Amino acid sequence: MAAKRKREENSTTLTNESKQEGEGGTLFVSNLPYTATSVDLQTLFSDIAPVRSAFVVLDKETGKSKGVGYVSFAIREDAKLAIEHIEKNGFVLDKRNLRVEYADRKSDANDSLTPSKPKHPRQPLNRSKISDPLAIRTVSVSGLPVGIDSKVLWKKFRKCNGAEKILQWPLKTESDEEDKTRAEILFSTPATAQEAISHLHAHIFKGSLMSLVLKKRLDTLVKSGNAPSKASRLIVRNLPWNTTEDDLRRLFLPHGPIYSITIPVSPPREEGEQPRAKGFGFVWMLNKQDAEKAIGNTDGTTLGPKNGDSNAKGKERIIAVDWALSKEKWNAEKPKIEEVDGSEGGSDEGEEDNSHDTGSDDDDEGSSESHNSNSEDEGDGELSNRDESDASHDKPQLPAPETGNTLFIRNLPFTATEDELRILFRTFGSLRYARITLDPATGRSRGTGFVCFWNKEDADKVIEKADLLKMETNGDQTAAPEKKNPFKLASILTPDPSSSLAQSLVLHGRTLDITRAVTREEAGRLREEGEKARQKQDKRNLYLMREGVIFPNTPAADTLTPIEVEKRVNSFNTRRQLVRSNPSLYISKTRLSVRQIPSFATERTLKRLALYAIRVFEDEVKNGTREGLSADELKEDEDIKKLKRKKGERPTAVRQAKIVRILEKVDPITGKGRSKGYGFLEMISHQDALRVIRWANNNPTVEPLMRDWWQEELKDILKKEEDVESKSEEQQTKINRIKNRLAELKEEGLKKSQRTLIIEFSIENIQVVRRRGERETTIRREPKAEDVRSEKDLETRPTKKRRVSVTESTIEQKAAAKPINSVGSIIECKFECTTARASFNQLKMSNAFQERRIVIIGGGIIGCTTAYYLTRHPGFSKTDIHITLLEASTIAAGASGKAGGLVAKWAYPRELSLISFSEHERLANLHDGANRWGWRKVACGQWEGRTREKITDDDSKKSLHGRVQAHNLDLPTDLDWIDEGLTHAYEPMASFGDTAQVHPYDFTKSMIALAQTSAPERVEVIQGAKAMSIEKKQLLDNEAERVTGVVYAISDSHTVHIPADVVILAAGPWSPELHRGLPVTAIRAHSIVIEPSAMISPHVLFTSIRDDSGDESTPEIYPRPHNRVYACGPGDEEPLPELAANVKISPDAISKLRKLVGDISRPLREGKVEIEQACYLPLGGPIIGSVENVQGLVIATGHTCWGICNAPATGKAVADLVVGGSLGKTWKLAKLEPRHFMGS
Structure with a gap:
């Protein structure tokens, strides 16, 4: 071994010397x-x-x-x-x-160290490609349709600016064959050629996708050979089996020109069988820059079947796009990846995350891994002249991780190679192997690796040096404190690479972090302990973010359609980004967010589901069919221990079950708003919340259960209604509706739904939760006031004379002793009541001013009706009161001029809608409303159906199925303009006479015109005046303020101040800009006005249209006089513009709305769209009343979509409040006062 190492060192020295030369x-x-x-x-x-x-x-x-x-x-x-x-x-x-x-030195033929490469014969230059003078203004076109001729081709390109002629078509290939899908077009200048490329590249021509590139660029890219550089080749994995080259061409062509596309196929196993794709393909772009752009835009996208391919439905796949390696490189890297992937695991012994993985994307925090590779160290045991017979010898058995010979390395530079790693650690002793772990998806380094020594003593020397480095950097941490310091964080310091102690463990300027490798089982255990420790430290419970999420390539994802999987992953990404952006947000441990709830489900059904899920979960754990909660999850929370049930309270696992509803659309059976399809479950304990989410999330058996429970609820309601002896017509109608609903549920139960519940832990705002808790504490401590009792209490409580306090009695007597005076009750008054909640009837009147000024901010329907009722109030004086209405744009420029104009007794809230409907009738009779603003009674119903799959010329013919279905559903005969074949259900929302409509723009303009007619010199309307601020003055004798005036702008540089004794803020969604703390938000809604191709009956429809994918849309259709139809769609959260005149429309939203209403009605589909518009609706109210501690400020805003409907009642109430000094006994608006919505 020593001799072998010596030969390699000599070889390295020679190489370095040659490099220096x-x-x-x-x-x-x-x-x-x-x-x-x-x-x-x-x-x-x-x-x-x-x-x-x-x-x-x-x-x-x-x-x-x-x-x-x-x-x-x-x-x-x-x-x-x-x-x-x-x-x-x-x-x-x-x-x-x-x-x-x-400069690089040219190869020396006599260089003995580097063998000379064999000389290839010089290839003759293709002068036509390189020196073509026309190439700079010639466009090379590929992907042309096959069945065209030169006339059709020229007809396509002659429209382009500067096109001169077809230079060559068809082009000849290298085998001298004609290729009719390629051509060359000559342009007058390079600029016009480039302009044509930008307009027609990736353009569809007769069903084919064209690719255009400048011929000069093409020749430059392929001048070194017959093809561009292979560095721009991409590999596309996880392709659907029916993917064609044309599919990949459509996907990648928008990102740049393509040289070739290849989809490998497997040879047929049997004779006559079609070759089958292997599930991946190669896309060869012309240059690397376009290839990089293609990777960024296509990696992770979904590639599915073509439109209309019903057999391939649900077979979409998320593709992976990466750089393609040559076959030789792939074969060399594949064994390394398999070895690393098959043997990773391990963790270091520390409880903290002490890894210094700077720049590494290793996911195993606080853990190391064992590398059980079966390959030997290629650098220590490999000779260039090794015999092939050596490969047949058995490889030696590697030591187990417990022996301590294997080390795990973190903080590896991503550019480091295994050779460099081997050379670095060879100084400590003989190595078996050195490996860098690679990411299987990308084939790139993960920033970690392994080295295995022959002798444990050599590994001990490395560990000893690494421990010394850690001690020098972080100090001696062996003696842990008795109690952990919660404010102490894990150190992120790394040893100084320039220090003498660290030099032997530095690679590419990074100090390596080294620990012992452990077994896979030990690594899993330590990783789990680390996760538990981090969860305890996670005060925001972010570890619960992944609970209930179904990711692609998981077993649960196989049971869902790709659209459902993508919906859940997108929700996870959105929630994660939301929590990251706001540190006040956290994940609740007991509150669950439930989505895709069936529309029939109630709060009782949802609560019943939670209790059922807890019980069945435990039963399945006992039977061994489901894994139970872990020991750590079963530990009882401290909050649960402290929680004490009230005396007599029934024990339950569910604290609250809530379904979010549309208050404007009331269900005639339950009397509640229609469900929006999502809600919340508040559990008592975290353990029960885990049981519910793990059993009910994505469980296909949940919807049949909820349907059965809803049928039981309907039967209970039906029994109560039938037990009544004398039934009214309304009760009989309700009984018929319940029976029809039961029949529908029975039919729907035979159909299998593809939508399952999406349950996640809810995101909460700590500030909102605290305010909610403080409010609940205050409510428990304070006695309930008479004016905040619920509407039900007020209606059911027997009339009883209330005891009047001495203070209140004195105030009322003094007020009654004085004559009724305009605005006097809220101007220059003194607070004589003992509470801070002084309403206008508790304020003394005074005649301090000769003329009293009322300023109304907002020229919408609320402001205009308020001006109307002020001028017609008995206490209005045409000599003492002056009304100024300020509008930033024009009268009815916002939602008041672009709404549907529906007026209903059953609208929300009932405190306003009943009075408002009567006022609408009175105003129409008094001022000829039928002609002036289109007042008329209409029918109204809820319609449910589906979209049209394909539009044909025979749609006007009613099919037998459609007539029978319409008869069974009791579809009104006047709804002949709706496609009966698409109808699933219809239900009237109210009796005829309880619903009417007006034209909102005409009604708003008429109201302000009538106000000016009643008092021409006392009502002033200023348009184009944007209110900037409401001026206030501190009162001397208390902490309250008094309104003194309004500042408005008529241009960017000119502002005007007008004095005011009373300010009525009715600016809709712009109201919070003038009074901070108003909880009014804005939502943008799109609408269109259509002139249909046939007569439309006066029948308003609230629709629910479901497409093939199961997504539901709810456009509303309002037929108007003179055969016009108004249709509006769902809203979006586009930011509110500065003025109503600056509202922009979304073409996509308008197009979707036109398609939806056109799909269900032929006259609307064939009709002419006259108006496309958008407006902003104010949400959060309605809020009506005076502001506490701000004398003279009245709020009237937040009416949602019922502004036109409830405007007369609102205007009349504000007039009584301002001019009359108080609200009469007929008004029950206490719960709409601003003090219930804001702090001050």
């Missing part, structure tokens, strides 16, 4: 300006040292500079001095930084 006095200079000459080069370097010669390399064909050159010095030391000078100070010539390195 090559580094003579000649330097290679690159990045030269193309205008530089040989004289410039010699003059420039002569300032450093005497130059023997210098010249710039010229192109043989053009005679111009190639941007490189050579400088030869008299002695080697001068060349070395020049390189050091340039590396230190840089060298600039014509604003270009020169790059300098030693």
Whole structure:
């Protein structure tokens, strides 16, 4: 062994000496300006040292500079001095930084150390390719359809700017055959040729995907041979079996020109059998830059079957794209990868993560691995003249990791090689092998490796030195403290590579981290202990992020469609990014997020599912069919120990079951809003939450169970309704609906659903949770006030005269003694009540001002109806009150002019909708609303169906199946404009007469016009005035403030201040900009107005359309007078613009909406779209009332999509509050006051 090592060291010495001889006095200079000459080069370097010669390399064909050159010095030391000078100070010539390195020495035929390569005969240059003067403006086209001629080809390209002629078509191949899929087109200039490439590359021409590239570029890339460099070849793995070359061409062509595509196939096993693809392919791009771009954009994408291939549905695959290796390199690397992958494992003994894996992507934190390779060290035992017979000898048995001969190495540079690793550790003793672990997916280093010594004593010397390094860097950590310091973090310091102690363990400037390798079992145990220790330290519970997630290539993923897998992975990535972006977020240990809940499920059903999952989970654990919770997971949490049940409280595992609902769409059976398909489960303990998520997540048996439970609930409701002796018409209608619903559930139970529950641990905000806890504590401590009782309590509580306190009685008597005066109740008043929640009826009136000014911010429907009702209030004085309405854009520029205009008694909230519906009727009768703003009664129902698979010319003919289905579903006869064959269910939402509609833009404009007509000199409307701030003044006798005015801008540089005694904030989603703390958010909604091809009946539809993939969309359709149809779709969270006039539409959202409504209705599909628009809806309310401690500020905003419907009631209530001084007994708006939504 010693002799062998000596021969290798001598060989290394000779190699190094020969390398030094090559580094003579000649330097290679690159990045030269193309205008530089040989004289410039010699003059420039002569300032450093005497130059023997210098010249710039010229192109043989053009005679111009190639941007490189050579400088030869008299002695080697001068060349070395020049390189050091340039590396230190840089060298600039014509604003270009020169790059300098030693010139490569040409091979010497007499060199005995390096054998000369056999000389190949010189290949004759293809002058046509290299010196073609037209190549710079010639476009090479490939991928043309086969069945075209030159006329069709020229017709396609003559439209391009600068196209002159077809230079050559078809092109001839190397075998002198014609290739009709390729052509060359000549353009007038290189610029026009490049413009054509940018427009037509990857363009589909008669079903074929064309590829365009400049002929000059093509000739340059292949000038060294008949093909471009193999460095731009890519390998595509995990291809679907039916993938064709055209599929790969469509995927990769947008990223650059393609030279060739190859999909290997296996030979047929039997005669007559079709060859089968091997599941991978090769894509050869023209240059490496395009190949790099293709990897970044296509790796990890999904490649599936072609459209319409029903047999291949669900066979999509996520492909992996990487650089292709030559067959020789792959065969050389494959055994190494298999050896490393088959023997990795291990962990070091520390509880902390003491790995200094700087730059390494090794996933095994705090762990090392054993490398049970069966190959010997290639450097120590390999001779160049080894006989082939040696391969037949049995390889020696490697020592087990317990012997201590094998070491695990971290912090390896990614550029390090196994030879370098072997040379570094050879100084400690004889090596069996040295291996670097490779990532199986990429074939690249993972930053870790193994070395195995023949003698344990040599390995001990390495460990001893590594321990000394750690002690020098981190101090002596052998004596651990009795109690762990929670504020102490693991050290990330690494030993100084320049220190004398670390020099023998430094590779490429990195100090290696070395530990003993252990067995795979021990590595797993230590890894598990490390994970548990990190989980205990993880205060945000981020380790629960992966719980319930189904990743690709897992057994559970085989039971799902690729779309479902992608949905779950995307959710995981989104949640992970969300938690990373906000340190206030954490993963709850007891609250579960449940998605893809069936639309029929209720809170009772969801709670029942949780209890059932806990019970069945434990039964399966006892039967041995499921793995139970680990011992660490079964430890009872400290919070659960402290939790005490209240006296008489029934023990349960579920604290809360909640389903998020659409309050605007009420289910006529349950009286609750329609489910949005997701909800939450709050469990008492973390252990029960784990049981629920592990049993119910992606369990196909869950939906049938929930359907059976929902049927039981319906039967209970049906029994209660039928037990009533005298049934009203409404009760009988409800009974019929329940029976129909039961029949539908029975039919649906025969169909197998492909959608399963997605259950994850919920993300919580620590600040929101704390505020919620403080609010609950306050509510428990404080007595309940009369004005915050629930609506149910107010309706069921018997009328009883309330005892009036002395203070309140005195205030009311004083207020009644004075005459009713406009706005006086909220201007210049003193707080005489004992609480801080002083409402307007508790404030004293005063006549401090001759004229009182009311400013309304917002020219939408709320602001305009408020102005209308102010001018018509009995207390309004046309001499004392002045109303100013400020609108940043124009009247009804936002949602008030672009909404559907639905008016309903059953709308949300009922406190407003019932009064508002009556006011709508009164206003229409009083001001001819049928003609002025399109008031009319309409029918309204919920429609469920599916999208159309294919549109044919016979869609207008009603099929027998469609007529029978419509009859069975009791589809109204006036809905003849809906495709009955696509209908799954229909249900009326209310009796006729309980729903109406208006044209929102006309109604809003009419309201402000009527207000100005009633008081022409007292109502002023200023459009284009954006309110910037509400001015306030501190009151002297208390902590409250008083409104003094509003500042608005009429341009970027000009602002105006107007005084105000009362400010009514009705700016919709822009309201929080003027009063901080308002919990009003914005959502953008798109809508279209269609002129249908046939008459449409006045029947409003809330639709639920499900496509083939199971995704549900819920557009709403509102027929209008004069045969127009308004349709709106779901919203998105695009940021709110500064003005309503600046709202932008999404073409994709409009296109999707047109397709959805067109799929279910032929008149809408064939109709003309007149308007495409978008607006922002204010969410979070409605919020109506005065602001605590800000005298004179009234809020009226957040009405969601029911702004048009509830505007009259809101305007009337605000008028009573502002002018009348209080809300009458008819108003029950206490729970809508701002104090319930904000802090102050």
